[in-house]
Amino acid sequence: DAKTTQPNSMESNEEEPVHLPCNHSTISGTDYIHWYRQLPSQGPEYVIHGLTSNVNNRMASLAIAEDRKSSTLILHRATLRDAAVYYCILRSYYGGSQGNLIFGKGTKLSVKP
Amino acid sequence: DGGITQSPKYLFRKEGQNVTLSCEQNLNHDAMYWYRQDPGQGLRLIYYSQIVNDFQKGDIAEGYSVSREKKESFPLTVTSAQKNPTAFYLCASSILAGGATDTQYFGPGTRLTVL
Numbered sequence: 001d002a003k004t005t006q007p008n009s010m011e012s013n014e015e016e017p018v019h020l021p022c023n024h025s026t027i028s029g030t031d032y033i034h035w036y037r038q039l040p041s042q043g044p045e046y047v048i049h050g051l052t053s054n055v056n057n058r059m060a061s062l063a064i065a066e067d068r069k070s071s072t073l074i075l076h077r078a079t080l081r082d083a084a085v086y087y088c089i090l091r092s093y094y095g096g097s098q099g100n101l102i103f104g105k106g107t108k109l110s111v112k113p
Numbered sequence: 114d115g116g117i118t119q120s121p122k123y124l125f126r127k128e129g130q131n132v133t134l135s136c137e138q139n140l141n142h143d144a145m146y147w148y149r150q151d152p153g154q155g156l157r158l159i160y161y162s163q164i165v166n167d168f169q170k171g172d173i174a175e176g177y178s179v180s181r182e183k184k185e186s187f188p189l190t191v192t193s194a195q196k197n198p199t200a201f202y203l204c205a206s207s208i209l210a211g212g213a214t215d216t217q218y219f220g221p222g223t224r225l226t227v228l
Contacts (some may be wrong), residue, residue, distance in 0.1 A: 001115075006165065030213065031213070032213045032214055034206075040137055041119075041201075041222070041224075042221055042222065043203050043204075043205070043219030043220050043222050044156070044203070044217075044219050045219065046216045046217070046218070047218075049214065067190070087155070089211045091212075091214075091215070092213055100146055100148075100158040100161055101156070101217055102155075103148075103155030103156040103157075104155050105154065105155055106155065
């Protein structure tokens with residue numbers, strides 16, 4: 001799986017939008033971009049994934065650059081419950097031999113009231 | 114409610130003792146995984162299983178063992194051979210292993226402390 005680069009930490013104010021960036025300059029044409037988040041002392045949870053087009057779901061939006069070398073997870077109105085570590089992960093269409101997710105250190109998002 | 118359960122939430126063990134962490138899922142998923150997380154770090158794969166009665170070593174399998182006798186259950190044993198077992202252990206499952214759009218569902222984790 002190709003590598004991703006994320007800022008170590010970000011801060012946001014409650015009820016404001018948050019844009020979490022991810023760089024993946026070596027992404028291949030068949031790699032999907034996945035986002036997971038991990039709240040303190042809990043297991044990670046799936047947020048969203050996409051291939052080329054922007055994606056929306058009830059949790060967030062995913063904006064993918066036209067060249068696919070970067071993407072941005074958008075939380076439209078941050079709440080205190082959104083304080084977590086956010087992981088950007090690439091998954092190959094052909095899968096890995098193990099099928100596991102490869103987690104980096106992610107971005108720790110702090111939300112101020 | 115469908116999901117993954119792990120027990121216990123906290124576990125304390127004396128050095129030299131084996132301990133088994135439970136993981137159960139009722140999502141009817143074929144694939145199951147065990148990850149280890151150390152403070153401030155990402156997750157690392159210990160073992161995974163794509164089907165009943167079959168499992169494979171991950172990146173850090175030394176000192177650990179697993180079994181997969183039932184589709185719903187994938188217990189992890191931390192043996193006395195594991196040099197530094199204090200960590201947060203996470204179990205996950207997915208419909209398939211390795212699909213590009215496959216989503217993994219995680220349990221709440223077990224925090225193991227060796228005294």
